Structures are given as structure tokens and as C-alpha cells.
Amino acid sequence: MVCKICMRAFYEKKTFLTLFKKEEKYICDKCYKKYSIELEYESFELENYSCLVVSVFKYNYKINYDYFILEYQKIYQRLKSLNNGIVLFFDYLDLTYNLEILNSYANLLMNNIIILTFNLRK
Numbered sequence: 001m002v003c004k005i006c007m008r009a010f011y012e013k014k015t016f017l018t019l020f021k022k023e024e025k026y027i028c029d030k031c032y033k034k035y036s037i038e039l040e041y042e043s044f045e046l047e048n049y050s051c052l053v054v055s056v057f058k059y060n061y062k063i064n065y066d067y068f069i070l071e072y073q074k075i076y077q078r079l080k081s082l083n084n085g086i087v088l089f090f091d092y093l094d095l096t097y098n099l100e101i102l103n104s105y106a107n108l109l110m111n112n113i114i115i116l117t118f119n120l121r122k
Contacts, residue, residue, distance in 0.1 A: 005027060006030070006031050010029070039055070040058060041053070041054055046106050049111065050112050052115070053120060054075070055118070055119060056075065057118055059119070075116060086114065089115075089116045090118075092118055093119075093120055
């Protein structure tokens with residue numbers, strides 16, 4: 001397979017249990033460690049509801065984040081099972097301008113908001 005970030009060829013290690021399973025990997029282990037996922041949680045109280053913001057990466061990397069789709073799916077499923085709320089996904093979020101909009105959106109939906117984002121800009 002070819003890593004989609006560094007474009008180097010890599011091979012997936014197989015065990016006896018995974019010998020015949022075809023698993024699609026987009027990122028080599030070196031890039032996976034270099035661009036590691038570090039979840040950061042921040043909670044904000046709105047007027048009537050709350051907003052939980054989950055940032056996937058600590059830093060803003062200059063890579064295509066779409067290749068981390070398998071990890072996003074796991075994080076999304078975990079967030080959906082933990083909390084009772086609406087899950088939104090943004091590429092990045094700048095909270096200095098968007099708190100009033102999030103408050104209006106939570107009041108409109110009458111539910112808590114969970115936001116999954118690549119990077120949280122403060």
C-alpha cells in the first residue's frame with residue numbers, strides 16, 4: 001500500500017487471525033505517529049443547553065485530514081453513544097464568533113450540541 005501523506009510504500013503486518021482479512025489503510029505507521037490524534041474536550045454552557053467541543057488534533061497540520069476517516073468514525077460512534085445530543089462536524093471552529101450562533105441552534109433544536117472538529121482555534 002502507499003501512504004497518502006508521505007507517498008511511501010508500506011506493508012501491513014499480518015497475523016494468523018488477520019491473514020485473509022482485507023483491510024484498507026491509508027496512512028503508514030510513521031505518519032500515524034507523526035500526526036497523532038490527541039483529543040481535547042471543551043464544554044461550554046449555553047443559555048438553556050450545553051455544547052461539547054471535541055478537537056481531534058492539537059495542532060493545525062498541513063495535511064489532508066480525510067485519510068483519518070476510520071478514526072473519525074470510531075470517535076463519532078463513541079460520542080453518539082455517550083451523550084444525548086446532536087453531533088455536528090466542522091473542519092475547524094473559531095469560538096470567538098460562533099457562540100451566539102451555537103446558542104441559537106441549540107434553542108432551535110431543543111437539544112445539547114456535540115461538535116467534532118479537526119482543530120479548535122481560540
